[in-house]
Amino acid sequence: MRTAKLGDLGVARIGLGAMGMSHGYSGAGSDDAESIRTIHRAIDLGVTLIDTAEVYGPYVNEELVGRALAGRRDEVVLATKFGLVSHTGRGPGRADSSPDSIRIAVDGSLKRLGTDHIDLYYQHRVDPDTPIEDTMGVLADLVRQGKIRHIGLSEAWAGTIRRAHAVHPVTALQSEYSLWTRDQEELLPVLRELGIGLVAYSPLGRGFLTGALRTPADVEKLDDSDFRKGHPRFTGENFQRNLRLADQVQEIAGQLGATPAQVALAWLLSKGGDIVPIPGTKRVSRVEENIAADTVELTPAQIETLDAMEPAEGGHHTDAQMQMIER
Numbered sequence: 001m002r003t004a005k006l007g008d009l010g011v012a013r014i015g016l017g018a019m020g021m022s023h024g025y026s027g028a029g030s031d032d033a034e035s036i037r038t039i040h041r042a043i044d045l046g047v048t049l050i051d052t053a054e055v056y057g058p059y060v061n062e063e064l065v066g067r068a069l070a071g072r073r074d075e076v077v078l079a080t081k082f083g084l085v086s087h088t089g090r091g092p093g094r095a096d097s098s099p100d101s102i103r104i105a106v107d108g109s110l111k112r113l114g115t116d117h118i119d120l121y122y123q124h125r126v127d128p129d130t131p132i133e134d135t136m137g138v139l140a141d142l143v144r145q146g147k148i149r150h151i152g153l154s155e156a157w158a159g160t161i162r163r164a165h166a167v168h169p170v171t172a173l174q175s176e177y178s179l180w181t182r183d184q185e186e187l188l189p190v191l192r193e194l195g196i197g198l199v200a201y202s203p204l205g206r207g208f209l210t211g212a213l214r215t216p217a218d219v220e221k222l223d224d225s226d227f228r229k230g231h232p233r234f235t236g237e238n239f240q241r242n243l244r245l246a247d248q249v250q251e252i253a254g255q256l257g258a259t260p261a262q263v264a265l266a267w268l269l270s271k272g273g274d275i276v277p278i279p280g281t282k283r284v285s286r287v288e289e290n291i292a293a294d295t296v297e298l299t300p301a302q303i304e305t306l307d308a309m310e311p312a313e314g315g316h317h318t319d320a321q322m323q324m325i326e327r
């Protein structure tokens with residue numbers, strides 16, 4: 001697979017998101033053996049960036065990734081996140097990037113992942129109660145101690161990113177970026193000015209852009225714990241209206257003899273060698289399909305058509321979750 005650069009960190013240009021193997025989507029946790037085979041297949045096909053977080057489960061997703069990487073740790077760039085589990089007694093649903101919480105979080109993640117270092121350690125959400133300088137200070141200490149190698153932020157906006165980067169280089173921002181979630185395009189000039197890479201999460205629109213969900217009944221069939229059931233883009237009239245976006249992706253896929261998932265990924269790859277999508281799947285067949293997007297080349301006209309797609313109906317998170325996202 002071709003490579004990409006996140007700051008000074010080289011990775012294969014398509015990564016793998018492990019969240020859905022344990023958390024958030026239907027079937028999570030039901031077939032760990034297939035999830036582990038999926039991680040192994042991804043590595044065999046050249047994926048290096050594997051993405052998890054302390055809060056996925058919580059904890060069980062890191063444990064799963066740790067089991068999958070036993071004996072293969074050195075083949076990957078291992079990324080995890082802290083800050084959505086409080087180790088200092090803040091209530092659930094409150095971000096905690098206080099130095100005391102981070103020091104506890106990192107040791108737990110290292111243990112669960114079965115490693116002595118994390119390659120890329122992200123703050124999961126900006127903590128309004130802890131100055132970013134304090135958070136970066138403790139992260140810089142962890143770099144010096146060798147527990148982490150690179151620092152990332154997630155869903156932070158320009159002001160916080162600049163302040164953080166002034167304390168210690170930020171390697172990557174991980175934020176939602178896909179055909180139907182474009183806010184990051186406004187931020188890209190800042191990231192490029194500072195030499196920070198962009199890791200695009202939910203690059204398949206949580207599966208919607210693949211055409212896998214076509215009717216309200218498809219959404220109804222999802223597990224009750226599947227958070228798409230309450231997601232503004234997957235419910236009510238928004239869901240019906242958004243189908244036209246999936247249709248447009250499907251049309252271009254048809255022109256290329258590719259799949260819609262591959263078109264969604266190829267479009268992101270066309271945006272620059274500093275952007276790395278991390279599609280999530282817990283199935284070997286889909287990881288193979290997604291990685292094959294590396295060889296799908298969109299024509300300039302197709303890129304232009306996709307660039308001009310109308311915005312999605314509905315926010316990319318629930319209102320409560322949007323409160324934790326900086327804009």
Ligand SMILES: NC(=O)c1ccc[n+]([C@@H]2O[C@H](COP(=O)([O-])OP(=O)(O)OC[C@H]3O[C@@H](n4cnc5c(N)ncnc54)[C@H](OP(=O)(O)O)[C@@H]3O)[C@@H](O)[C@H]2O)c1
Pocket residue numbers: 016017018019020025027051052124154155174175200201202203204205206207208210212261278279280281282283286287289290
């Ligand atoms: N920083 C953050 O706040 C944040 C937030 C969300 C996600 N993330 C990270 O980003 C990763 C990816 O995002 P995501 O999982 O939310 O969304 P995504 O990659 O856009 O979509 C994942 C969904 O699409 C399905 N899928 C995957 N490949 C497919 C294909 N080729 N055809 C049809 N369906 C396919 C998956 O189902 P199956 O698993 O059943 O294949 C899953 O339901 C996560 O795993 C996580 O590591 C980070």
